[in-house]
Amino acid sequence: MANDRHGRYRFLAGAILPALALYAVFVLSPYAQAFYLSLTDWTGVSGQVQFVGLDNFTRLVRDPLFLAALRNNGLMLVVVPVVTIALGLLLAALVTFGGRRGSAIRGASSYQTAYFFPQLLSLPIIALLWQFVYHPNDGLLNGFLRAVGLDALARTWLGDPHLALWAVMAVLVWSSVGFYMVLFAASMSAIPTEIIEAAVLDGAGKLATLWRIVLPLLRDSVQVAFVYLGVLALDAFAVVQVMTAGPGGPDNATEVIGLGLYRNAFTYSRFGYAAAMGVALFFLTLTLAVLALRAGRRERVELA
Amino acid sequence: MNPSSQFRPYPTRRAVLGAAVAGAALPVLGGCVTGGDDGATEAAAGAKTAENPLGVPDKTPLEVVIFKGGYGDEYAINAESLYKQRYPGATVDHKGMQKVGKALQPRFVADTPPDVVDNTGAGRLDLATLVSAGKLTDLADLLDAPSLDDPARKVRDTLLPGVVEDGTFDGKAQVLNFTYTVWGLWYSKPLFDKHGWTFPTTWDAMLALCEQIKKAGVAPWTYQGKYPEYLNDPLLAMAAKAGGADLVKAVDNLEPNAWKQQPLVDAATAIAELAGKGYILSGSEALSHTEAQAAWSQSQVAIIPCGSWLEAEQKGVTPDGFDMVMAPAPALSGGDKLPQTALQASSSESFIVPAKGKNPRGGLEFLRILFSTTAAKRFAELNSTMPSVAGALEGLTLSSGLGSVKTAVDAAGANTFTYRFRTWYAPLAKAVDDATGELATKRITPAQWSDRVQKAADAVAADSAVKKFQR
Structure with a gap:
């Protein structure tokens, strides 16, 4: 018995340690260095650094750009996950139960494939495509609005500080909704049809079935989606960097933490300060993940 | 389900995480990013001769x-x-x-x-x-x-x-x-000849010309809206011509109220006038440099500000016979301290x-x-x-x-000027760009423009962590 166990540990160690070593060198050690650098004034080119204590952090809370970034990321954190998950659930339900008597609709898998497509494009490419869509004079969006006679609704989407952040959020939602739809659809098809049929027999309407029967059974998937989408909303760097004026504009209306970090490090050569931003972002993300996972900690429903 | 009854042969996730964090927190920092060696290196040198005045060592790669x-x-x-x-x-x-x-x-x-x-x-x-x-x-x-x-x-x-x-x-x-x-304003000579327009040398003449251009169904101006620094060039150039080298120096040396000098406010007012009178192609504020320059190359727009790299950049998209030329920014008033031919270079x-x-x-x-x-x-x-x-x-x-x-360079002669704050104080440059973007969309007034930029300049001046330069 004891021998058996030893062999097992040796095997496990052999499997895990190389990966753990790589992880330590390429993930943990940079993290540790970032924490250390956030307490210094490192410029990125000099071998000499000065320890400045918590200076970078006190500067951070007084930096109007960082505060603007916090506000914008905060708004995205509220809007992007909720809208994406709601749309994803709705589309998944339509595909999975939208057919006759709550069965899958015809061609369900081709819908799923189509909705999944944006996931295959990298984020900068998506941002570039949407920049063309939002083009104020020749763009698809304004072109469509003008073609159907809604000229009054045409806007300079990315050039208006009141609209730019919403335009960015729309792109984030568009790019991720397909993935979560597929995820939710997979969980939904695992729900035994008897449960749905029973609900329908009891006289539940479509919305009530979705809200009271299906959604509670999907708790785990939704929770994971919240964490991932939250992380996405706290980042949003690529889309903002490629798409917006400035970038981060107009007039910092789309400033995000990642962008401020990048600018301070690679344009201003303030790597110490940028590291402090990274540390702040790290704790924000960590808090979000812990909260989201705690909030959803409940008794699990076992199916079948 | 009772979690405590679960069989746990391996360390818990929590324990692993704890150990990992403890391990990482130990200074893994010895040989990392900041570990430089500041020992002096002996540079190779050869004998200095008339043929080799810098004393280059012949055999050193x-x-x-x-x-x-x-x-x-x-x-x-x-x-x-x-x-x-x-x-x-x-x-x-x-x-x-x-x-x-x-x-x-x-x-x-x-x-x-x-x-x-x-x-x-x-x-x-x-x-x-x-x-x-x-x-x-x-x-x-x-x-x-x-x-x-x-x-x-x-x-x-x-x-x-x-x-x-x-x-x-x-x-x-x-x-x-x-x-x-060098920076200036670009136009297509054949387009101007066709309409009988002449490129103006004063701002009043510029406004009059813009009115004519607009009547001809062409947008008078556009700019690379996603990067408002392009529009700073005519603004700051006109201010420098009006205020002379002292104005530029005051700005670069972060002197108090440097951005409130009258020529700067006047130049900002000039740009605001362009926007206010509808002389800027609508939607310009959201156009990238390629998009704005493409609209200009297709003669939808008459004038665009840019540096002298424009011709090379537009090589692939310039129609035959477009014959672009660059002119220096107009003079703000008759009392300018530098000639109108002076160039931001x-x-x-x-x-x-x-x-x-x-x-x-x-x-x-x-x-x-x-x-x-x-x-x-x-x-x-x-x-x-x-x-x-x-x-x-x-x-x-x-x-x-x-x-x-x-x-233009020959005509300017020794009358060239350049602002150094862009390279010295990158955060100030960003503040100026943001403010000019807002000015060109009429969201702020010229007075607010100079207030905002002055505030940013004061913040840089007061920041002891920023190395200061003087000229």
């Missing part, structure tokens, strides 16, 4: 790193072959790349940099930071060395006005810029000789060769761009745009 962007790197390879002809014992290691900063940052930290670097492009290293870290060689020896073409003239006397000053930090020349860029493509390279003398000599008329002419031919060496364009057949740039 030379490592050259060139930004391979819009200008390619063929011009540098050409200069390297001239170097090898002069020093047959030396090998030249040439590297052309786009992300200069990414490749060289660790080498600067470790004090093992190349011998000469073209620190240019979006990923370049911040010059002010390199300077304050003491990473660069003083170029005085090079500037005072006899030029390759005419030993009676020093290298410094063969350069266009402002080039030496552009590379001077703290009174020491540490950067030498190879291309000469500065040099770029920043060449540096790292202080801790193995062959800094060779690096300096490479620059002496590159800044000779022969090598500079070759560059001008390859890239239709003006090098910062005087007379490099003489005898060449010039395109419409480059010809107009040369004419």
Whole structure:
């Protein structure tokens, strides 16, 4: 018995340690260095650094750009996950139960494939495509609005500080909704049809079935989606960097933490300060993940 | 389900995480990013002779790193072959790349940099930071060395006005810029001829012309809205012409209320007038530089502000017979301190000789060769761009745009000016860009514009962590 166990540990160690070593060198050690650098004034080119204590952090809370970034990321954190998950659930339900008597609709898998497509494009490419869509004079969006006679609704989407952040959020939602739809659809098809049929027999309407029967059974998937989408909303760097004026504009209306970090490090050569931003972002993300996972900690429903 | 009854043969997730964090927190920091060695390296040097005034060691290899962007790197390879002809014992290691900063940052930290670097492009290293870290060689020896073409003239006397000053930090020349860029307003000459428009030299005439252009169904102005710094160029140029060198100095030296000087407010008012009278193509504020310039190349717009690289940049999309030309920004008033022909000019493509390279003398000599008329002419031919060496364009057949740039530079003579705050204080540059973007969309007034920028300048001035420069 004891021998058996030893062999097992040796095997496990052999499997895990190389990966753990790589992880330590390429993930943990940079993290540790970032924490250390956030307490210094490192410029990125000099071998000499000065320890400045918590200076970078006190500067951070007084930096109007960082505060603007916090506000914008905060708004995205509220809007992007909720809208994406709601749309994803709705589309998944339509595909999975939208057919006759709550069965899958015809061609369900081709819908799923189509909705999944944006996931295959990298984020900068998506941002570039949407920049063309939002083009104020020749763009698809304004072109469509003008073609159907809604000229009054045409806007300079990315050039208006009141609209730019919403335009960015729309792109984030568009790019991720397909993935979560597929995820939710997979969980939904695992729900035994008897449960749905029973609900329908009891006289539940479509919305009530979705809200009271299906959604509670999907708790785990939704929770994971919240964490991932939250992380996405706290980042949003690529889309903002490629798409917006400035970038981060107009007039910092789309400033995000990642962008401020990048600018301070690679344009201003303030790597110490940028590291402090990274540390702040790290704790924000960590808090979000812990909260989201705690909030959803409940008794699990076992199916079948 | 009762979790405590679960069989747990392995350490819990929590325990693993805890151990990992503890392990990582132990200073893994010894050999990492900031671990540089500041010991002095002995640089190789040879005997100084009339043929070899910089004392280049013949047998020491030379490592050259060139930004391979819009200008390619063929011009540098050409200069390297001239170097090898002069020093047959030396090998030249040439590297052309786009992300200069990414490749060289660790080498600067470790004090093992190349011998000469073209620190240019979006990923370049911040010059002010390199300077304050003491990473660069003083170029005085090079500037005072006899030029390759005419030993009676020093290298410094063969350069266009402002080039030496552009590379001077703290009174020491540490950067030498190879291309000469001037800023102005661009238009298509045939388009103007067709309508009988003449390019104005005063702002009042500009407004009158814009009215005519608008009546002809063409948008008078556009700008590269995603990057409002393009619109800063006419604004700051008009202010500099009206206020003269003192105004520019006050701005760069972060003097109190420098941004509230009347010529700056007047210039901001001029730009606001363009927006207010509807002379700017609608939607410009959301256009990238390529989109705005494309609209201009298709003659939807008459005038666009840009630097002298515009012709080369638009090469692929310019219709035949478009014949673009550049004109200096108009004069704000009759009382301007500088003539209207004065030009905002500065040099770029920043060449540096790292202080801790193995062959800094060779690096300096490479620059002496590159800044000779022969090598500079070759560059001008390859890239239709003006090098910062005087007379490099003489005898060449010039395109419409480059010809107009040369004419403008000749007309300006010594009356060139440049603001240094952009390179000295990048955060202030961002504040100016943001404010100008808002000004051009009528979201702020000229007075608010100068208030906002002044506030940003005061913040930079009060920040003890920012290294200050004076001119």
